[in-house]
Amino acid sequence: MTDFGEILRNIGEFGLFQKITLIALCFPNFVQTFLFASFVFIQSDPDRHCSTDWILSAAPNLTSEEQLNLTVPREEDGTFSKCEMFVPVSWDIDTIREYRLNETTGCQDGWVYGNMLYKATIVTDFDLVCGQASLVEVIQAMFMAGVLVGSLVFGPFAESFGRKRATQIPAVLLSVFTVTTALCPNVYLYLVSLFLVGFGAGGYRVNSIILSTEWIGMSKRSWGACVTQLFSAIGECVLAGMIYGIRNWRLAQLITAVPLAVLIIYIWFIPESARWLLSRGRKEEAKQLIVKAAAINKHPVSESLLDKIEVNNSVNNRGIKILFRSSLLTRYFFIIILSWFSVNLSIYSLYLDMQNFGLSIFVTQLLYGVFEVPSVLLSMWLLEILGRKILFIATLLIGGVSSILILATNRERHDNIQETDIHTDETGNNWTRKGTN
DSSP: OBOHHHHHHHHOTTOHHHHHHHHHHHGGGGTTGGGGHHHHSOOSSOEEEEOOGGGGGTOTTOOHHHHHHHHSOBOTTSOBOSSEEEOOOOOOHHHHHHHOOOOEEEOSSOEEEESOSSSBOHHHHHTOSGGGTTHHHHHHHHHHHHHHHHHHHHHHHHHHHOHHHHHHHHHHHHHHHHHHHHHOSSHHHHHHHHHHHHHHHHHHHHHHHHHHHTTSOGGGTHHHHHHHHHHHHHHHHHHHHHHHHHOBHHHHHHHHHHHHHHHHHHGGGSOOOHHHHHHTTOHHHHHHHHHHHHHHHTOOOOHHHHHTBOOOOSOOOOGGGGGGGSHHHHHHHHHHHHHHHHHHHHHHHHHTTGGGSSSOHHHHHHHHHHHHHHHHHHHHHHHHHHOHHHHHHHHHHHHHHHHHHHHHSOOOOOOOOOOOOOOBOTTSOBEEEEOOO
């Protein structure tokens, strides 16, 4: 009998067929980082004050400065309150000036935002400030929960229904809900839509790597995961430029949806994993795909070799339970889980707090990608030389030491950031008005 590894050595372990499949499956990862844009580039505590246009009915010609002095209380440091206003009254303007207003309340008609770094963010569109500010963390957690659930659902799904189907469905979900996220009129629909974006992203990323690597021979197996990460790293660099240029989260979402729309056109032509087909006893379907791959690679495969291919006629339905039948597999399983948990915790804790690094957020985003590109290229080379185990241990040690050094570094924040003008009023301040419905 001939195993699938021997078949790949005959038709080419990393020929044109595998390269086309790999690039096609990795292409969406170029914009996967873009999915974070709406809740990373937010300016979480923008300059603002309550919208107090109620007073203009009594005195339409008030200057902005006088309007604020009459309707918004000041904090102890002398600045206008960001979350309170004086209770509206039906007095005439002379009475208001003479007696002044004293009773305060929360903002009733939305906020007026000023000194904005962006044209529009989820914070300003959904008024995620003051009592609603904690929803920003909820939004971040909701997306990551979607990624977690998507990975857990589509992992076993791929074992039962195939790698191809488990890649196509998340691709469609990802494409559709990236668009709906951009069109959400309120934060609650946004939360639901963002969860489904994460759900699709988690399922697609896992299964696209599996599908591509199962067609690649052992000598180039590491390329499946590394090229995927390389596309993501390049996307991080492009994301910095895109957000710097448009500074509008809804437009950024719609731009992200464009390449995903291309994905759902060609994803139906991606071949199923012949390795999975053989594991399910579907020999004839696997043979057809192998012959097609051999033709594209220009390495014809003999019929006699295909007839000897090893087929698993007893389908394994035990799922994840098979990992716990061996103490060695169980140990490896928990080591990998702990490692991935630690790596992702450190990476996303830093990434989601990027606006507080003290540098321009656009420069920080660019550096994330710039530093990752050579590290991925180096990993592709070192994996072939040092092997998986040594490099795995080395990267965990480097990451752990770096995380400790970050805690020991004095972080100096830059409060005076060059900001983009949105609107200029009579006082010379830059403001953008946002009211509640």
